[in-house]
Amino acid sequence: MAVGLAIANEGRGYSGKITSIVILSCMVAATGGIIFGYDIGISGIRFFIFGWLGSKDEFEDSEPLLPARPSGVTSMVPFLEKFFPDVYTKMKQDTKVSNYCKFDSQLLTAFTSSLYIAGLIASFFASSVTRAFGRKPSILIGGAAFLIGAALGGAALNIYMLILGRVMLGVGIGFANQSAPLYLSEMAPPRYRGAINTGFQLCVGIGVLSANLVNFGTEKIKAGWGWRISLVMAAVPASMLTFGSLFLPETPNSIIQHDKNHQKAKLMLQRIRGTDDVQQELEDLIEASEMSNSIKHPFKNILHRKYRPQLVMAIAIPFFQQFTGINVISFYAPILFLTIGLGESASLLLSAVVTGFVGTASTFISMLMVDRLGRRVLFISGGIQMFFSQVLIGSIMATQLGDHGEIDKKYAYLILVLICIYVAGFAWSWGPLGWLVPSEIFQLEIRSAAQSITVAVNFFFTFIVAQTFLIMLCHFKFGTFFFFGGWVVVMTAFVYLLLPETRNVPIEQMDRIQSILTYQDIVMGQDEALASLHHAGAISAIRSTLNLHEDAEVERSKFNLMKRKKRLMAVGLAITSESGQNNGKITLYVVLSCMMAAMGGVIFGYDIGITGGVTSMEPFLKKFFHKVYLKMKLADDKVSNYCVFDSQLLTSFTSSLYVAGLVTSFFASYITKAFGRKPSIVVGGAAFLAGTGLGGAAFNVYMLIVGRLLLGVGVGFANQAVPLYLSEMALPRLRGAINNGFQLSIGIGALSANLINYGTEKIEGGWGWRMSLAMAAVPASVLTLGALFLPETPNSVIQRSHDKQKAKLMLQRIRGMEDVQAELDDLIKASSPSKTNNKQSLKLILKGRYRPQLVMALAIPFFQQVTGINVIAFYAPLLFRTIGLGESASLLSAVMTGVVGTGSTFISMFVVDKLGRRTLFMIGGIQMFVSQCIVGGIMALHLKDHGGLSKGYAFVVLVMICIYVAGFGWSWGPLGWLVPSEIFPLEIRSAGQSITVAVSFIFTFIVAQTFLSMLCHFRSGIFFFFGGWVVVMTTFVYYFLPETKSVPLEQMEKVWQEHWFWKRIVGEVSDRQHKGEI
Incomplete structure (x- = not known):
């Protein structure tokens, strides 16, 4: 048996321990979060206004400063000059345009948003792939698609090639986000599922941070091709994911679901649990698989009343995750560092490192606490933390930052602290829990479909936020913080009232969770x-x-x-019979497997981080987006600072990934179900790797977009399969932490991308962007290769092969004990519907019995995107430029917010399975809401169309952004992936995950497409816009999301049966079924 830490058996808890294969597998799968985070960091359009820190004489003798500029590749002059010349011209020459409106370019928004549309669509395909072929294939496809997208982006010769690469990135993220959280949740022992799944969010943070660093470095390349490096570096995590996924074992859940080989599933359980006593868990898997196999149309079935609670969570959690306002916070980091006296380059690096470190550290903390405190506690605490941070930031900006000028240094320091607090709050609540909770609450029969819904909603609202943020910023100004702060209140209330605790609940027993009295x-x-x-x-x-x-x-x-x-x-306290707990312990096998699977989050995060970085590099803009470059370069006082980067082509480049990911997620659904989770992960990694190659070698925008599309394919597969893999591999009581690993990986990926961007920006010669894009190949390679060694989840084994012995062996391995019969029985029971409805999961999910899960698959990714997180992640440097910081500070701010987000996700991983999903959702929601309101208030009062904030207010905004990012990082960030990946029954799991991914990509695409225009028109009000959504999603979580902490995946159905609201819907369907009416 694999070596691991033995965990005492609690009553009917599954036997097992943390095994090396689980650790390695989850590390590889979590790389899907790195590609996601890297893309966020490398391509997110982050802006800020230059503030002069020297004396008046020095200013008079100096060259004119640029009014504003984006971060990532869209901040690189060569990139803007080549692909978005209008934005470049507005940024460089028009000094009369408001600070909030210089980057309001539809083409630039389309570039950013295209990834989310692709990811949205890909997530639904990923559902089928995940359900039909297992979690592994979806992760593989996601990595491969992302790899292709990275290649196209780096090699782009024109805007079309650039957007095509972006679309491929979206496909990759769609698959990765659909499958990686599921993989992590299914591989993780129940009591460590939260920590392991949080690794996905950790990888996202790492990806963002890496992208920021890459952008910072490639921006320094004077030859004008640094943006190519930024884009092509996405091939690194894509390669890791693609090749790593080839070695990933399929989760026992997936083995049972699509192989129907119980012996194989048992062997896998024994392997990943490190014990022969896996019969209980195997029985749960078999039971869940039987239910899964009886369902032919999981996407139709998830609409049935029986699954209505899960559906609500699949929609609400990713929706709320996006409306935490994390992207608004990320938007403002670099300017504050410049304001407080650092040089441009130092400000850029420090902001990226500080926020990235805070986020990553917080995510680590979440990993340690999520299975001890539970999901709900982290949600609520993170929400409160984010809310107050947002409110304070908005207030400072409202009073100290106008449309022109800068913020006072003392306020800049205060905002910096608040931003770090916010980032920490997000990183240990909504960041990781946004992936964890959805990945662990779905029954096996709808798990893939529901996860696809979660990912789709996530991408959809990410798209919406990205598309509308710049317009909102332009019109709302500082009000954007209050807007998202309001949404944080809503999502925190939602968690408090409606999300039950899932800590320590075996994933295949999640339907048995009870609401008291x-x-x-x-x-x-x-x-x-x-x-x-x-x-x-x-x-x-x-x-x-x-x-x-x-x-x-x-x-x-x-x-x-x-x-x-x-x-x-109202609290949604989960009560589970001790005799109904699955045995098991954290095994090294599960840890390694989930770490590998969570790499799907790394490629996603790296793409997120690297895209924003390369789009801020002048060589990249000059080559692919020349009009944006010209607008950025030309000093025109008539063009608002918020509208310089309002370019449709640039927006299309960014959005293409999400479109590809959206479409791919549906293909991934079939692959995940038919062939297991592992193949999807492999495909995702390979696609991402291919996209990375194209992106880094791009010679025109068409090649760049093709690479972006392949990245979207990779992300689509990875996002569809990885969350499922994580949720099915994880022990119920640890599913939150394990699944949060996906969001952690996203944070790691984004952080890595930010750091890479920061470094590549300094490369002379203008080719730094190529390095940033090409470096995505590292996590893509790790995921792709590592996925090859991943074990399939027992759930997938039973679902696909009906091999009970195989599933039992797998359960014994991943649980680290022999007594896995109870869990195996749950898997077998869950697989029954899946076996009889194996080919129509997307149709099945529409049935009334799955209506709760369908609602969650739609609401969670939707809410995750309208948290405003992508507004912060994409556009952080613009916000900091807007409030008066210097040019290099744009990329540095991305690094800082990336660190904060990643750290918060770590925190979420540690507390999600102890506090529960609902608590973290609500805490994170409150935290984000307050932060958004404060930032929006400060910007409304003190940031005008021209000039900047005083240094004091700039510092407050920076702090508030960090607080916001922290709130998202431990709530909607990871939970937006966790919850959808764990709430679906086996028969619709792949389809549900695809819906989740698709919705995520849809709204990510919409955000990316509309943000620059919204920033130009809404101004500071954009913060209040997203803050309002945070209030809505928090309320939704409070009332409608049951707690899934510690609930076995294949028993998740009972979570809805015992929920105060959903039980009426599910119960009514059951009564009608008994009467023969349906």
């Missing part, structure tokens, strides 16, 4: 209610929660009992 209990009377709880084996949990003795409970008046019930139902 239902309305029927109140009606029947307290004695009968308590007797029912005794019968369910839950009374001890109530005692431990309420610290009450049984006699005191029995003697409590009905009035007080009703109040207690009402309060607990």
